[in-house]
């Protein structure tokens with residue numbers, strides 16, 4: 001479990017992170033989503049003791065990160081895959097980590113294999129690694145101490161589609177075994193696929209926090225009927241608020257189960273029934289991005 005309470009970071013007159021609070025639960029992948037410069041990395045750096053907060057605090061497994069004994073055995077952290085010493089080989093970096101954490105050397109070979117780095121690649125200097133290989137090495141380092149919690153900043157950066165697919169499977173199974181995963185991204189779709197819970201940050205402030213189902217359902221349900229008039233009568237009888245789209249579909253403020261029950265009761269034939277594309281979340285996210293000064297300059 002990760003708990004973040006009112007974390008705040010000021011740099012001079014600028015507030016980069018403003019009273020941020022959220023939780024990441026065990027058995028769950030929590031996506032920390034926000035456009036560039038929103039405050040994701042700063043929040044994660046404060047959580048892992050690398051940046052002192054101006055106010056607020058956070059705990060991991062019930063204690064502040066700095067108070068965890070042998071932290072790598074409890075929390076795997078990947079904040080900047082390019083921050084590794086470029087003159088060392090991947091294997092040397094993992095061996096150092098294993099020594100610090102009191103682990104056997106066998107664990108290093110296991111980790112190289114798990115993250116898909118060959119023996120030959122493990123013996124190459126990190127300065128010659130691609131960004132994707134550095135991410136794999138960073139994930140190996142984070143998993144080395146068999147932690148219960150993972151904190152990963154943009155771990156998909158630089159991975160190819162097969163690498164992203166592999167990483168999703170890895171993180172899902174980590175959470176399925178009871179682990180807590182917090183991962184950040186600036187891409188909604190990337191995080192939507194893997195996260196169970198979403199925390200959205202914009203300009204240092206949390207703007208949404210809920211289960212993926214809740215946040216995506218907030219966009220409503222799209223339903224289309226063989227006989228649109230009959231469908232509309234049915235929605236009116238059920239008392240649901242809806243909006244008629246230009247293409248004849250109805251976006252209804254109700255769940256799929258509620259609409260299916262109502263249409264079945266009134267004998268209305270439905271030809272399409274699905275979540276309305278999560279457009280509420282996407283709109284909110286685009287608005288956050290568009291309001292950013294960077295976008296206005298290029299607009």
Ligand SMILES: Nc1ncnc2c1ncn2[C@@H]1O[C@H](COP(=O)(O)OP(=O)(O)OP(=O)(O)O)[C@@H](O)[C@H]1O
Nearest residue numbers: 011016034035036037038039040041042043185186
């Ligand atoms: N050391 C620092 N000194 C001054 N300002 C900083 C410092 N570190 C971060 N900031 C500012 O804090 C804000 C948040 O930055 P942060 O790196 O946390 O965003 P982010 O959400 O991780 O963005 P990205 O997706 O681009 O990595 C930015 O405006 C950034 O310029």
